[in-house]
Amino acid sequence: MTTTEQSLSSTSADVSRTDVHRPRFHFTPESTWMNDPNGMILHDGRWHLFYQNNPLGSDHDNLSWGHAVSDDLATWTHLPVALRFSEQEMIFSGSVVHDAQNSSGLAAPGEPGPLVALYTSAYTAAHPTRAGIQAQSIAYSTDGGTEWTHYAGNPVLDRDSANFRDPKVFWHAESERWVMVTVEAVDFQIHLHTSADLLSWEHASVFTHPEIDGGIWECPDLLRVPVAGSAGKSAREAWVMVLSTNPGGPAGGSGTYVLIGDFDGRSFTLQAPPRPLDLGQDCYAAVSFSGVGGNPVLMGWMNNWDYAHQTPTAPWRSSMTLPRTLHLEPTADGTLDLIQHLIVPEAVRTVDLGALSAAARPVVLDAAEPFRLRGVLSARTPHRLVLRFDQDDLARELVLSVDAAGQIVVDRSAAHETTFARDHGRSAPYVPAAGTEEVSFDLVVDRSCIDLELDGGRALVSQQIFPGASEATVHVEPGA
Template sequence: MSRLISRILFIVLFFSVLALVAQDAHDMYKEPFRPQFHYSPPCRWMNDPNGMVYVDGEYHLFYQFHPFSETWGPMHWGHAVSPDLIHWETLPIALYPDDNGPIWSGSAVIDVNNTSGFGENAMVAIFSFQNQTQGVAYSHDNGRTWTKYEGNPVLPAVHHDFRDPKVFWHEPTGRWAMVISAGREVLFFTSTNLTKWDYASNFSGGHQMSIWEVPDLFPLTIDGETKWVLLVSVGDYSPAGGNGIQYFIGDFDGERFSVEDSEQILWMDYGSDNYAGTTWSNAPDGRILYIGWMSNWKYADRTPTSTWRGANTLVRELTLVHTSEGIRLQQTPIAPDRAQNTPLGVWDDIVLDGDYPLEGIEGRLLDITLEIEPGTASEVGLRVHDGANEPTTIAIEQATSELVVRRTDQTGPGEYISDFTRVTRGPLPIEGDTVTLRIFVDESSVEIFANDGMLVISNQTFSDPQNTGITLFANGGTATVRHMEIDAVPSIWEGAEIADYDFCQ
């Protein structure tokens, strides 16, 4: 009898523990400030996305991950997959530190023709070790398990800031090409087999006030002509303070990148929180799909989140368009399907003079489309996460022709995040009578795409979790909202299968 009772107690305890673990796993995505439709890891620290590649119906997102802390530490490659770039499943850690050191950022490709000898259609990752040498690993099961190349490292550290290789197949020359950062420039290498690399050239220009990191290079077509876009993350002194991403539009012949004006500075995002982003390899239909780390090294380790720290931007499709100032990059968000959203309202021709609270309309997860005629107002816009204190304000400032975002970092009474830029600004020429804004509001972020993605501002913001209001306003005159739609966005984690990850114990 005692044995039977012991077994019954064991079984009850076992299933109680299982239930508790399952509850804990789901509670991971219900913490204050947890993003609900942006990817964040179930726990611990995340920074740069890297190694993004598409194969067999899955978009792979690898990322810099520290499984033992909510601050930066020895880097691993975390791993998540998605069928649609919206809903994500976190998988076990892909790459671990080895005798060469922790695994920093890099890229991944599908070696269709087995140029490496690792096997036909092998997924091959090319990355930096922390000591700034470069390594290679390969997978035969779509990134679930990996084998490190026994000849690592494949490139020595030629500079003390030599890192973040982006590798791609250059069809005209029939070779692999690599762009990699080295101080305040990028270097180009070529290879026929992904393991032996030859130096080709260098490129420098633009913003030179800080080191360059996480470069990317990809072709885009405009008017039937192929141009090449070089992205470079810069470590400091961006328009919003701290890190940011500049880009160049030029030509690439498989070895050398060139632009007409190498000193011109073009910024991808005027917010504080879009850094170290790159694009997917092997994306369907040749689309150029981008994702960034939604944080800033100025304060990344001090944001008021618990159990996890770090999230990604929404994915954006990149294209080139003509503007009055020349060819520029356009960003179109890959957003949650509006058919799955809950419509909160549609408005037309609202005349604003002062505050205009949207009574009965509230939420913290929002997709907002606005068409505004600024009129005589000196400033017109809206406040989201509005409440008794510390809302997030998005405004068109006519005197400066800028889009301005005022955000909060008040984490408690008298408690603030140091080095957190509270006001960010981006140039917003008002062409014609109206400005269009697409605004995505998550629990702790806003992403604004102005005038069809010609200006983008991505910011974290930490307003009181009780704040759910929305208020339109016009100051110093009148303005008109010609059209507005607001949807509530469902959480991508609601009803999702969330595993019990070893690294979250």
């Protein structure tokens, strides 16, 4: 099966003010359902985003790979569906790599190496031999990602399992092997396989951890992450496993965790307890872009399985988070902190609030356009940064609060024009290190999407809000 490029459209060139919830710089599908990001890769200077997509409607069904491209991670151009479902096979999550040396032999001799998509074939009841089975398959592109051909020998890895999925693949230079990270979702296991050619896979190891439970594990990623301040020949790095759970997320419902450790080409060894990737309710299935040198770049699905089907947009449904970079910083006790920085489009209006004071005059902003608030929170005095949307009887507001113990929480309970996610109003709390006097914040509000970076990137919060507002007023108030 192949796909060819058709008409193109941009997500950001002309966002209608009548589509009050559609963000300008967070990727959204044109008119259909979207969930997990898939196959993200930086190739020949262009960012490719594939994603779980129902090309026929606004519900979680007919799963295929949608496709969009960007030159700046801010403005996205929609392309035709890359990998389409069939009667016998749904196209579940996976990854894309550039097989530069043509180790797979999928490109013609002497031609540039192909892009190779590794995805989960979720075989339907109509499949004659694998009904109900999930196995790993391949499609490839020799034109840079426009046309895709399914490999005739699919699947390339089959454990005869109903919940074996989400292959994330990368090249491990030290062992000169491809590595595939997958999950046995209901067994709470990450399986690692290796290959010389992307076609034949050898089982290497299994990783599990008793502190991460939830109903299922999904969308693993294994990243080589630099440690800041260790440049040069002796540059230090560590490995970070990213893993999503549903439920069991940090703020309830689905969510994502990180585990810092080491990887020897076959096995991952944990060196620190699991910690949340994101303290918000809306960051799931976050994975990295292939083809990026230095600090990894991640993006997640900005939704939560507890209420994804009720998000009040039509006919499109769901956004992606802003992309973020990752690096590690050593701490005084010799451990490593994961630091994340939002990649914020230059076009976003920025307001520097400085050190917050209840005496400050309110700031009025156009809520139909993205804006960014930066400043400093006191970790010693309870107070609230409040965004009130429109001056009417609906009393919609988003609250960033610091309590008497210095804990920071984002509360969106009253930020919607109609009832939404009633049981998921508050983020998980961020607790600054003991002795912290001040905490920096960087808050991006893009219509229905908020991304908050706290304490120099030591915590991120991703949330959806649906105020449907034209104006936002920023207030600083004493806390309880």
